[in-house]
Amino acid sequence: MTPAMSVDVAIRTRRSVRGFLAREVPRAELDEIFTLAQWAPSNCNVQLWRPHVVSGPALKRLCTALVDAARADQPLAPDWPADGKYHGIYRERQHDAAARLYGAMGVERKDIQARKDAYLRNQACFDAPHAVFMFMQQPFDAREATDLGIYAQTLMLALTARGIASCAQGALALYPPIVREHLGLGADERLMFGISFGYEDTGVPANAARVGRALIEEAVVFHRD
Numbered sequence: 070m071t072p073a074m075s076v077d078v079a080i081r082t083r084r085s086v087r088g089f090l091a092r093e094v095p096r097a098e099l100d101e102i103f104t105l106a107q108w109a110p111s112n113c114n115v116q117l118w119r120p121h122v123v124s125g126p127a128l129k130r131l132c133t134a135l136v137d138a139a140r141a142d143q144p145l146a147p148d149w150p151a152d153g154k155y156h157g158i159y160r161e162r163q164h165d166a167a168a169r170l171y172g173a174m175g176v177e178r179k180d181i182q183a184r185k186d187a188y189l190r191n192q193a194c195f196d197a198p199h200a201v202f203m204f205m206q207q208p209f210d211a212r213e214a215t216d217l218g219i220y221a222q223t224l225m226l227a228l229t230a231r232g233i234a235s236c237a238q239g240a241l242a243l244y245p246p247i248v249r250e251h252l253g254l255g256a257d258e259r260l261m262f263g264i265s266f267g268y269e270d271t272g273v274p275a276n277a278a279r280v281g282r283a284l285i286e287e288a289v290v291f292h293r294d
């Protein structure tokens with residue numbers, strides 16, 4: 070199926086969805102979407118993204134292992150540190166996004182257990198039927214991470230245009246050894262993030278959350294004369 074959605078509409082329509090139906094995306098459509106995403110640009114056209122698409126029983130097994138690790142408070146071992154670098158306006162935006170999400174879910178800020186349960190939904194891929202885990206091989210680092218980011222948005226827009234929802238998740242990269250073990254990968258494949266995707270379950274309260282964006286005056290600097 071060739072989607073009719075314009076790029077503008079796809080960009081505006083895409084949002085992070087955190088609750089999915091069990092229905093899988095047909096394999097032929099997955100092939101079409103991932104073929105399209107291959108057209109993302111990259112430094113020197115090296116195309117170094119290594120997406121691993123996990124579905125069905127393999128995803129169930131992996132999510133169970135990730136949820137178990139998080140529930141047991143197993144030490145986090147991300148390939149890139151996920152420490153709090155957000156200050157000032159960035160921290161405010163982070164808090165705003167969290168408040169909107171927890172607000173939609175009816176989770177009180179001081180309710181530690183409810184917040185942990187909400188966090189664990191990440192490790193369960195929000196019940197999505199598919200997740201794609203984004204790897205880069207060693208020694209690639211920050212410069213090449215740009216390519217992964219551009220690839221990821223290209224992929225999410227291709228999904229959106231076909232009515233398929235997604236959520237990029239740094240939380241899926243907190244236990245890389247578990248993911249690597251399940252996918253049969255060596256330690257030189259470093260995990261940056263994952264993206265859960267599938268058809269939105271509109272009945273999930275978290276999916277009512279909406280975040281905004283700053284005006285361009287706060288972000289873009291135009292230089293001319």
Ligand SMILES: Cc1cc2nc3c(=O)[nH]c(=O)nc-3n(C[C@H](O)[C@H](O)[C@H](O)COP(=O)(O)O)c2cc1C
Nearest residue numbers: 083084085087166191236237238239240241262280
């Ligand atoms: C690289 C990346 C990592 C993210 N990690 C998470 C995550 O671990 N859990 C989550 O619920 N959302 C995560 N998000 C989603 C962001 O919270 C979301 O994109 C942001 O709040 C803007 O909302 P929108 O995607 O609905 O427009 C991530 C997004 C990106 C791009």
